[in-house]
Amino acid sequence: MSFLDLDEWLFEVAKFADIVYSPVASDIKDYPEDVDVCLVEGAVANEENLELLYKVRQRTKFVISFGDCAVTANVPAMRNMLGSSEPVLKRCYLELGDKTAQLPHEPGIVPELLDRVRPIHELVEIDLFIPGCPPSAPRIQAAIEPLLKGEQPVMEGRSMIKFG
């Protein structure tokens, strides 16, 4: 949503970049080969996230850890303090469940939760970090604009690297 806050600057991006995969801005289901830049948002919480992250790293030249959840694991990781995924699932689906309380288990359809939610740089190599919850549109623009020109952005100071 914060990315969409870039408003009319998105037209500038569109001149230089093709969107080849996105959970919200395209309907392509498979992550393609030979991608130049990928903004990965969100922490790694389940098996599907993990699989996709490995695929993204393998097929992308420049991977950006985008937003606090990807950079620090943030709010999703607050379940890590409970030890594993079990207490959360039990609370959610059994204790607060209605008459048909049951733990979700549908291999291949519902991805299994990982025991620990992790920031993405703990799992794959990252080329740039854009913290923020969410990163503001000006911060996103200041980070991406240089990349379009083949330059590395300067990630310094409150406007660029404040968490939260």
Add this chain to the structure above:
Amino acid sequence: MSVVTLKINDIDVAAEAGKTVLDAAREAGIRIPTLCHLDGVSDVGACRLCLIEIKGIPKLLPACVTEVAEGMDVTTHTPQLDEYRRMTVEMLFSEGNHVCAVCVANENCELQDVAIEVGMDHSRFTYRFPERGVDISHPQFGIDHNRCILCTRCVRVCDEIEGAHVWDVAGRGAAAKVITGLNQPWGDVDACTACGKCVDACPTGSIFRKGSTASELDRDRGKLEFLVKAREENQWTR
């Protein structure tokens, strides 16, 4: 008043004998990042952010508890010191549960400020996610141990300015935590005068006023310094 002369970052500095290197650097307009230092209370050298190099001394020393000496040659910023400072802040973030997005002190947090200052865009250390408690038994305040960095500012401000000594540190290593009374719920501690100085002293969102929501906790740091000045120098205005 005797005066000593020393060099800080190759600048000649004159400082009152008995002052700390941190004081001398500040007077000379040189900024050294700190977290456990709080104007108005004693220094303990807990956070190690103000580590400096002194020529002839093989180890790094904290500027806040190192006294100035004649002919001292101090360096406050080198690539190595800057790297150590960044690592220290990264370790502080990895060690506790600092979720800025849902913190009362977001935008008004010294840990956050220092992370920006040292250029931390992520932590290279694995997050520990320790299991820690929150005590909201006090009618006005709360303590969230998840966000505590053990700077002990609350301990010192309560002891040295309020004179109540409600706070202390218990436990060792990873189990160390600040406690109220004899490790009682804060609300049960009779010695607490509910003055709120610990809330004003806390650098993070660990000690807060009840009812504050995310990003709402703005502290009055100047109040503590004012109280000390008022008592010591009879200056009752600010």
